[in-house]
Each structure stands twice: as C-alpha cells, then as structure tokens.
Amino acid sequence: MSMTFDFSGQTAVVSGGTRGIGRAAAEAFLAAGAKVYALYGGDEAAAQAMRDAHAGDGRAAVERLDVSDGEAVKAFWRRLEDGGEAVHVLVNNAGIRHDAILAMMAEDDWRRVLDVNLGGVFHMSKYAVQAMSGARYGRIVNIASPSGKYGFEGQSNYAASKAGIVALTRSLARETARRGITVNAVSPGYIDTDFIGNLAGELAGEYRKTVPLKRFGRADEVAMAILFLASREASYITGGVLEVTGGL
Ligand code: NAD
Numbered sequence: 001m002s003m004t005f006d007f008s009g010q011t012a013v014v015s016g017g018t019r020g021i022g023r024a025a026a027e028a029f030l031a032a033g034a035k036v037y038a039l040y041g042g043d044e045a046a047a048q049a050m051r052d053a054h055a056g057d058g059r060a061a062v063e064r065l066d067v068s069d070g071e072a073v074k075a076f077w078r079r080l081e082d083g084g085e086a087v088h089v090l091v092n093n094a095g096i097r098h099d100a101i102l103a104m105m106a107e108d109d110w111r112r113v114l115d116v117n118l119g120g121v122f123h124m125s126k127y128a129v130q131a132m133s134g135a136r137y138g139r140i141v142n143i144a145s146p147s148g149k150y151g152f153e154g155q156s157n158y159a160a161s162k163a164g165i166v167a168l169t170r171s172l173a174r175e176t177a178r179r180g181i182t183v184n185a186v187s188p189g190y191i192d193t194d195f196i197g198n199l200a201g202e203l204a205g206e207y208r209k210t211v212p213l214k215r216f217g218r219a220d221e222v223a224m225a226i227l228f229l230a231s232r233e234a235s236y237i238t239g240g241v242l243e244v245t246g247g248l
Helices: 020-031 046-052 070-082 107-135 146-150 157-178 201-209 217-232
Strands: 011-016 036-041 061-063 089-092 138-143 181-188 243-244
Touching: 011 020, 011 107, 020 036, 020 046, 020 089, 020 217, 036 046, 046 061, 070 107, 089 107, 089 157, 089 217, 107 138, 107 157, 138 157, 138 217, 146 157, 146 181, 157 181, 181 217, 217 243
Parallel strands: 011 036, 011 089, 036 061, 089 138, 138 181, 181 243
Antiparallel strands: none
C-alpha cells in the first residue's frame, strides 16, 4: 500500500518555515497541494531563497513574524480572519537555543528561549484555536525535543521550553478535542540543520554514536511525521508525541 497526503484546498501556517525542518515541512505541504504561510523570525537570505523557490506556484506566502510578540501574532491571525481565510493546519516549529550551564546562564538567555519556544506556541495556538473552532476542524503540530524529555547539559532553558511544549500539547489537546481540533507534538532527534550545524566535528561524531540508527536525521524525515499528524487521516491521534529520533 502506498500512502500520499492530499492537502489541496487546505491552508497551513508553519512558523520558522524558511529553514531546516520548517522549510522541509512547508515544502512538503506545498507539494501536497496546500497553501502555506511560511513565517520566519530572521535570516532574510533564507526567506528570500524560499520566496524565489516558490514564486511560480502562487501558494507560498513568506512573511516575517516574531512568534514571541503577542500583538504581532494577534494582528497576523486577525488579518487572515478579516480576509476570510480558513487555516486548517498550524505547525509551531520556530525555535532557538542559547546554550549555557545554568550557573552561568544570563537572564536574557533564559527569558528569550522561553519567550520564543514556549511563548511562541502559546501565542500562535491561542489565535489558531479561535480560528479553527468555528470550522470545527484543525490540526496543530508542535515541535518538541528529546532534550525536554531527558535533559541535556547546557540546555536547561531549551529543555524546559521543550518539556513545556509537551505539557501544553497534552493540555490543549484535551481542551480542543470536542471542537475537532487535534494537537500533537513531533520530537526530532539530531537533525542535520543549521540548528546543530556548529557542532564541532568530533562532538558530532560522539553524538552520532549514541543514535541507534548511527546517523543524524534529515529535515524531510521529520517533515513526513509532521504531515502525517497534520493530515485528515490522523483523526484519532491527539495529545501525543511522535519521536523521530533514530531510536534515541
Ligand atoms: P533552524 O534554526 O534552521 O530553524 C529555526 C526556525 O525558527 C528559523 O526558520 C527561524 O526563522 C525561526 N525562528 C527563530 N526565532 C523566531 C521567532 N522569534 N519568531 C519566528 N520564527 C523564529 O533549526 P531547525 O533545526 O530547523 O529547528 C526547527 C525546530 O526543530 C526548532 O523548534 C528546534 O528546537 C527543533 N529541533 C531541532 C532539532 C535539530 O537537531 N535540528 C532537534 C530537536 C528539535
């Protein structure tokens, strides 16, 4: 049996959708027929590359939106609502890390990581749920991390934000179940993106050895898990965490 996802007629909003995992997910949704809002927080060059790559198909909107800015997020969703545009899928993928051991961690690094990673999911999901409730259909997929499950040296801020995302996912899933909205998380392991691109070669080798599949994952492998949870077919899955970790 072969399985393909059909998102034609649907609109997906992907935060952090111009690089890495988010871009792979945005492109997979486009390939599956969706209209996609690929939102980004910085890196104009990556955003322009995404615009250029999809200028022809008319279904990719690439916009800068800082998900930690509640007012800006509200304005984004209000604009869609005013334009009568239904959103079927939200992927909360935007994420940053500012690593340091806790005893040496700057207040700003603690706050910024929580504000973007966890605050961003709060802001985006709040208005998405309001918009999806009317239609009594929606799929929200949040990006977690094994760091939130196991902890990781130097990542107490990041790990706390990702554990928070799982707790938010489970709680929101219970709140929205009766409105036809499912909420799940994907937890990617070591994925070959700019996010871990600055790992020293030797360290990367050490980490790779800890992965049962003995390699880092690819962004498109995570994108397929996101698409599955975002599909109509994943109708009986909510409040779950799908691990895409090579067995970590
Ligand atoms: P990436 O750095 O390439 O992508 C991060 C994206 O988040 C970028 O598109 C960026 O524009 C966006 N972003 C950052 N701050 C933002 C803000 N304030 N508002 C809006 N967008 C913002 O990294 P990636 O590996 O593709 O990471 C994507 C997600 O996957 C992140 O949530 C990350 O925590 C998670 N993750 C990555 C890995 C990995 O190994 N790469 C592992 C586990 C989880």
